Amino acid sequence: MKKNRNKRIALYSVLLPFSVSLLVACSSTDTTNSTSPIRTGIPADKFDLSHWKINVPVDLNNDGKIDEIDVKEIQTYSHPDFFYLDDNGGMVFVAPNKALTSANSSNTRSELRQMIRGENKKIKTKHAANNFALAAHPYADRFGSVGGKMEATLKVDHVALRANNPNKPAAYSVVVGQIHAIKDEALIAKKLGFGWGNEPIKIYYKKWPNHEKGSVFWNYERNLPKDDPNRTDIAYPIWGNTWENPNEPGDTGIALGEEFSYTINVYQNTMYLTFSAQGKDDVKYSINLANNVDAYGNVDEKDHRMGYLADFQYFKAGAYNQCSTKSGPGIWYAGCLGTGDWQKDKMNGDYTQVTFSKLKLSEAEAPSQ
Secondary structure (H helix, E strand, O other): OHHHHHHHHHHHHHHHHHHHHHHHHHHOOOOOOOOOOOOOOOHHHOOOOOOEEEEEOOOOOOOOOOEEEOHHHHOOOOEOOOEEEOOOOOEEEEEEOOOOOOOOOOOOEEEEEEOOOOOOOOOOOOOHHHOEEOOOOOOHHHOOEEOEEEEEEEEEEEOOOOEOOOOOOOOOEEEEEEEEEOEOHHHHHOOOOOOEOOOOEEEEEEOOOOOOOEEEEEEEEOOOOOOOOOOOEEEEEEEOOOOOOOOOOHHHOEOOOOOEEEEEEEEOOEEEEEEEOOOOOOEEEEEEOOOOEOOOOOEOOOOOOOOOOOOOEEEEEEEEEOOOOOEOOOOOOEOEOOOOOHHHHHHHOOEEEEEEEEEEEEOOOOOOO
16 A cells, blocks of 8 residues: 555655646636646645545536545545645645635635545435444444544634624634535425535634634534524634624633644543643533533523434544635625735735644544543
């Protein structure tokens, strides 16, 4: 295996000048241009991406959709602006405020999606074997795994600086890790109360433009239909404030460029969370995802009584920019500025950037006593 990888690297080094120039040239027809810096670091050369695919906010194949790079392709893939290794070997994700987005979203992303199947495309993306379930799922043995664990160390380098609706909670923020449930129309049609495609966790970093430091917090989304008025995100503090608080977090917060780590460990039916940063106390939470008891141990009468018990789930990590250029009612549409011209948007600070120094997937582990 190592011998074949060395051959691939050797071959790539021969083709590198041509492939990089071609990539930059193609990118110039979308959101980049020939003045973009050329970065040649391939993230998969340092990080184990054997069970990840990625969405990047460009359309280089001109199919009208955000580009999706599968597990096989990502082993030799980088983008000079939106997904690359930096000079320190960090894996960089960049998402402008305005660019192509995935279906049913107004937020841009440069973000990995867990693929338990690896390169085996005989297993469909939404098949149980490519996703994980809780132990309480009635068909848990059909899934790629029961639970799972994701560990990451990262720093947020930049968040969007301008918003027309600055008091919307999502303004100036980025999601750097999450668990997503699959939207399943067939399951929804059975009226079992699952398959809505909600998120039991999203890890946020938010920094107001005039603040010295930002805040890190995580949100749990009630597992309810989109049109249910009780479907909302519940924010839990880690360092600093939660997303609705406009106050300067001061020493309790996390600065841009300051590393922090998170572990999401879904063991049996419970999600165990650990957050750590140098000079700060570790923060831990646990929440049973198969009922409606919240992370403080209180019954949430407005949540689905069985939580995410019957959903297909998967991990995501990267930069999911929450500063949408869309304006509208609700908490999500901050009306952030952006032109779609990457060079202008970068100069104006209308983007988000996150750098990971560690990202690891593994089997779920029983929590230490």
